[in-house]
Amino acid sequence: MLIGKVIGSIVSTRKNDNLVGSKFMVVETLAEMDQNVTRLVAVDNVGAGIGEVVLVALGSAARVGCDMAEAPVDAAIVGIVDDKIGLSGVNLK
Amino acid sequence: MLIGKVIGSIVSTRKNDNLVGSKFMVVETLAEMDQNVTRLVAVDNVGAGIGEVVLVALGSAARVGCDMAEAPVDAAIVGIVDDKIGLSGVNLK
Amino acid sequence: MLIGKVIGSIVSTRKNDNLVGSKFMVVETLAEMDQNVTRLVAVDNVGAGIGEVVLVALGSAARVGCDMAEAPVDAAIVGIVDDKIGLSGVNLK
Amino acid sequence: MLIGKVIGSIVSTRKNDNLVGSKFMVVETLAEMDQNVTRLVAVDNVGAGIGEVVLVALGSAARVGCDMAEAPVDAAIVGIVDDKIGLSGVNLK
Amino acid sequence: MLIGKVIGSIVSTRKNDNLVGSKFMVVETLAEMDQNVTRLVAVDNVGAGIGEVVLVALGSAARVGCDMAEAPVDAAIVGIVDDKIGLSGVNLK
Structure with a gap:
């Protein structure tokens, strides 16, 4: 999984029926x-709220693991x- | 999911039978x-039409979540x- | 899916049984x-023949969508x- | 699979129910x-403990292969x- | 799938039960x-032996296609x- 910070959200009125009710957050990965x-x-x-540091699951895990x-969701x-x-304490080279 | 802009479409006459009737759009990811x-x-x-900003699901989500x-579709x-x-309001470093 | 050009093929005599009869093409992604x-x-x-521009599906779509x-196939x-x-008409930045 | 070194762990109190009891380790990939x-x-x-070099499976393998x-787990x-x-004995070019 | 050269192998004594008996090879992708x-x-x-050029399947294909x-295997x-x-005959640009 990756770690990122929630920096915003987007709205999509016209979308796939299975996405109705989902909240789409924009996550920025951490430089660390x-x-x-x-x-x-x-x-x-x-x-999660804006500014919070979160754990994000990618791929089929996002669908299957989140009911x-x-x-059509590939990140949660x-x-x-x-x-x-x-x-x-550790810096990326 | 990623966000991109629809910049065109492609036509494929000779293709897998399960793709007949699908519309293939070329999406360019946003620099943001x-x-x-x-x-x-x-x-x-x-x-979606050309010029619109869209949400794209990748991987098995594109198939399973879109009926x-x-x-053989890995992006929708x-x-x-x-x-x-x-x-x-936030720039990528 | 990605778009690429077929630039060659490879032969593998010793391979997984489920790959017998498959034709392995080398595809180069387009700079566009x-x-x-x-x-x-x-x-x-x-x-597809050498020199043709093709649509390639990746991941489970390549297996499940192509019978x-x-x-053990992850690209078709x-x-x-x-x-x-x-x-x-549009150049990548 | 990738090889990395365990360099830390993170704690998440508010999380998906299916993650309760999981231990989240931060793994840094090896430069080799x-x-x-x-x-x-x-x-x-x-x-695995901090400092150990480990084998990490990604994608659905992390869920399906680890009971x-x-x-919503995409790495184990x-x-x-x-x-x-x-x-x-071999250096990356 | 990708093409690479087998450059070594690793040993893991403490591992997931479903990996017992598996042989873990280190594959380096080809510069071509x-x-x-x-x-x-x-x-x-x-x-496959060390030095051989091999075809590697990634993702669920590695598990499902190889019995x-x-x-927890994502590459075979x-x-x-x-x-x-x-x-x-063709050089990457």
Whole structure:
């Protein structure tokens, strides 16, 4: 899974029926995890707010593990990180 | 999921039987999401037009979530983004 | 899906039983799609020839969508592109 | 699979129900495997400790292969590498 | 699928039960396929030896296509390439 920060959300009125009710958050990956910072859209599964550091599951795990096996979802926020202690002290080369 | 802009479409006359009737759109990823802009082909699931900003699901989600579980499709347009408000205000480093 | 050009083929005599009869084509991705041009091996599903521009499905779609669900295949040529009109007129930044 | 070193762990109190009891380790990929060193979060399946070199399975393999098919997990530590002999003697270009 | 050369192997005594008996080979991708040469660990399915050029299947194909659907494996060597003729004559830009 990757760790990122929620930086916004997007709205999509015209969408696949299986996505109705989903909340689409924009997550920016942390520079501590990968120097190549990127952003992705993940469906919120835990009530994450903007600014929070979250755990994101990718691929079929996002659908099957979040009770939306039939939805066209390939990324889901599955946890809120309490702190970033595990990430400190080591710098990416 | 990724966000991109529909910039064109392609036609394939000779193709896998399970793709007959599919519309293949060329989607360019937004620079706001990833500085490494790339293009991919996604099957249209929501009636997207050229120039529209769309949400694209990748992998098995594109097949299973769009009622084409038996088709060789790994990317589908599953929503049209109303605006890009969620993307503004933060620049990728 | 990605778009690429068939540039060759490879032969593998000693291989997994579920691959017997498969034709392995070497596909080079188009620079119009991604500046980082790469090559991959895809099983031919539509009778593509060398020099043709093709549509390639990746991941489980290549197996499940091409009647070879039990084969160790992660990429398949699923269409031949009629022309590249949809790709013209826009340059990757 | 990829090889990495366990460099820390993270705690997530608010998370998906199917993740309760999982241990989230931060794994840094080895420079011997890919010059582009990155970090990811993997669920521990073998009792790995910080500093150990481990084998990580990605994608559906992490769920299906580790008795957590219904959990939103896309990376799991599935082995501890005895030594790095197989990696020595060849430098990435 | 990707093409690579077997450059070594690793040993893991403490591992997931479904991996017992598997042989873990270190495969280096060919520069002819991608200028960004990387290494990965793949389970051997065809009896490949060090120095041989092999075909590697990634993702669920590695499990499902190699009779180890329940194992945490995301890469498998599924063929030995007879020669590299299909790769010659074209240089990556």
